[in-house]
Amino acid sequence: MNVQALRSAEAKGTVDRLNFIGGEFVTGSGGKTFENRSPADGRLLGLVHEASEADVARAVAAAKSALTGPWGGMAITERVDLLYGLVDGINKRFNDFLEAECADTGKPMSLASHVDIPRGAANFKIFADIIKNVGSEFFTMATPDGTGAINYALRRPKGVIAVVCPWNLPLLLMTWKVGPALACGNAVVVKPSEETPSTATLLGEVMNSVGIPAGVYNVVHGFGPGSAGEFLTRHPQVDAITFTGETRTGEAIMKAAANGVRPVSFELGGKNPAIVFADADMDKAIEGTMRSVFANCGQVCLGTERVYVERPIFEEFVKRLKKGAEGMKLGRSEDPEVNMGPLISQEHRDKVMSYYKLAADEGATVVTGGGIPDMGEDLAGGAWVAPTIWTGLPESSRIVQEEIFGPCCHVQPFDTEEEAVRLANDTEYGLAAAVWTENASRAHRVAAQMQVGICWINSWFLRDLRTPFGGSKHSGIGREGGVHSLEFYTEMTNVCLKL
């Protein structure tokens, strides 16, 4: 560990984030650092030590050698116990994780303490449970000589898994990949988002404290192109790549993965619809849509950006959604009354604001919001935007077609079930949908027609981690969750034995 770097950060009241390679915290060999700033007020949180290409290669080599060390030969029961130990280890340091996640993202502690950190820990438990309990296939077969044969499938770890993560739910989305990867006996090299380096780094400390062998979990910091993300995904010793992030980044990673035909698992962008039928329970539909549009300042891949409301209740729905949006309290993460934080960065705010401007230019009716709120001098350096609702744009509008990833939605009336289904599916994305109706037949009929990875009926963000999760169309490749994760994180060998 570079003690000097940490001491100088401590003296400034900031926390530097180091790479975690082969069980040790290290600065980047290229000597480069970048700033980690608070999205709430722009203050410096600390410096992040960027991994060079040589550092990434060392991390991959450490992971490779872990596979041939004690980790590779470990019995499943022992591995599972270590994963349960990780759950306890995160929970013991719950407040450290909470503070680090909220400092990096600016999200309300009330949200992160219920979602990000507990679910981040739970990902190790669910996949430890699964690997312990799921068997493999077995077939008997007849042979011409009458003696027969048996077949059984063995699961082997895939090897070194590159885990490339986004910034919106940093710990939760990272352990959603690292949990099953380790449960299956792989070693990982994680590249957290440059915006949120902290909780992945803290997890390194927990890995050491619970006795996960060195090299099983590595963290390399940096950016995408020309930095750690690219170095990692094109490294020939990486056996598989799991990625969560933008569709365009997925395209770049897929090109890198083509060299050596490495498998990929992608969870990508969305432009998710909600359909609200006139027979919906209005209170539930408003409460759910408020969350699906505005939770995490709209920075949830599964969030709703297009709302289709049956015409008889359109006016009332828009009025109530507006009231809800205008009642949101923006502010610092530690304020228990705050339910919306800032966007992740000034750069992302520029992107979201460009859509707010575009909506106005395209002639949208701005029901509420549309600008930058006055947060006072204290928070003036933060990436704040107002919760925003639009109506009146055509379906072809970029606002209705492109992922904005901010606290905003366009609401559009519809007249028939067929029309609602057509509008909901009229997108290049296919991640999630929410359907609000009290008519059970209609609920199942409509859900079956949604071209998405997950369709909620009368709820949103309710996740049973045993179920398949992923996106169709431009929203992803493959499914993870439950036994589906085993498909990606293991190689199967069929053993055929002639009796």
Ligand code: NAD
């Ligand atoms: P991003 O694609 O910009 O970055 C994600 C990660 O990829 C970062 O760690 C980044 O450094 C890295 N990266 C960027 N370019 C790279 C390259 N060429 N090679 C290798 N790595 C590279 O995404 P983001 O802005 O961090 O996250 C927001 C996006 O993630 C949204 O589109 C959102 O919908 C999506 N997302 C999807 C899911 C899902 O489950 N489908 C979940 C969360 C977020």
